[in-house]
Amino acid sequence: MNGRKIEIPLQIKSAVAHGAGALRMICYLDGTEIIIGIESNEKKRNVPYLYAYPELRNLPIIGTGNNADPELIAKLQPEVIICTFLSSSEANELQKKTGIPVLCLSYGDFNKNENNFCESMRLLGSILDRNKRAEYLINYINNSLNSVEIACEKLASSERVYIGGIAFRGSHGINSTEPSYAPFRYTYAYNVAEELTNNPNFSASQLNNVIIDKEQIIVWNPEKIFIDLSSYTLSEPDLNKNSVLGKLVPAIQNDEVYFLLPHIWHSINYEHILISTFYTAKVLYPDLYPTMDIKTKANEVYEAFLGKAIYDSIFDLYGMGCQKINEK
Structure with missing residues (x-):
């Protein structure tokens, strides 16, 4: 190509x-x-x-x-x-x-x-x-994302949200973010980091990953924080309510922290983009998918992409899945 x-x-x-x-x-x-x-x-x-x-x-x-x-x-x-x-x-x-x-x-x-x-x-x-298989997967991706996008466009959340812990050539902490984070775009979320793209010095390569000063998270004051599980161990200290960051960010004090499946690990996990998109929509718009069980939805996506329902294996790997902090 x-x-x-x-x-x-x-x-x-x-x-x-x-x-x-x-x-x-x-x-x-x-x-x-x-x-x-x-x-x-x-x-x-x-x-x-x-x-x-x-x-x-x-x-x-x-x-x-x-x-x-x-x-x-x-x-x-x-x-x-x-x-x-x-x-x-x-x-x-x-x-x-x-x-x-x-x-x-x-x-x-x-x-x-x-x-x-x-x-x-x-x-x-x-x-x-595998022509039929390729077309099936492409259609599944498009139909899934289009359905979420159409539903969320009518609601368009004004809540400020932030994604941290984005992996890029290895794990990074809470200050590693993505200004063009796909699950936020598809759900019409107000990604506070998107404002970085207005900087004249911002490069296209930074759409996928940019490391910011932790103080910027305080300035943005997101109402909900999402954390990529690939970097949870590096983000965990800052999620403590008694940490320097935790004391100054209300979202951390109020347990408005949510975990998403690894977005990038040896390049993009496309199946995780879909799963995280559905979960983000469920968090931002509780009335949109009131009966959605994220494990069931995740396994549907895994089966579409990989033919296997492997959510339990991924959950066991990280000790958690798509969930709110302190959720059992």
Whole structure:
């Protein structure tokens, strides 16, 4: 998808995935039977697709960490290397060293690059003979988000909300936020961090993550604070009512703190965007989904994306799920 042309077999029987999100996309399409090797970090990575397909952890490695070792890949002899976040020159170099076609996909996001994700899913679906599966998932995503967006647009909350603990190349504390946080946009929430985009020095790359001074949270004075569970241990000290921040932020004093599933871990967990969007809508507009059980809804989303109801596994991993602070 980066302007390169490659030749691959009409029917793919073996492949390896390299790059953040590459293996996740294959799991989304239920195409894991072709995978014959994984990055070594996949063996210890706690992400939904590996809870749905734990057998992948037992495969041979194709490189240390998140790296691809041409010799290890060549030894496995996959028919294609499916990659994300590689430039044309990097892809050409990997293809030259392995002698194996390198297919590059655009991982996209749910900010301004949603079409990139959908196009990649369709391309991958055609290569893996999963066209119907790709269209089903794309339609499920669009229908789910559209239904929430239409419902929330009529209500448009004026409550100031803040998302903290956003992971980006690792975990960060409560002062790591996202000005264009998708679950807030789809629910018409008043994201206090969005004002950062008005700064002339603000760059497009900061839409996904920006680290602010903790004092700014005090200035914004959000009425509700949402915390990404990927960074809970780093955010927890500031959520204490006796902490410097806790004493000065009424939302913390009033227990108006809510936890959301990890948004980014080895790139974007798209299934978690949907789950967090539904939960955010439930919190902001209590009358909108009065009977929604978040565990049931989350498992519906997990089954749509990964074919498995794995909410309990994710809950056990973090010791909590989508819930209010101190909720049992």
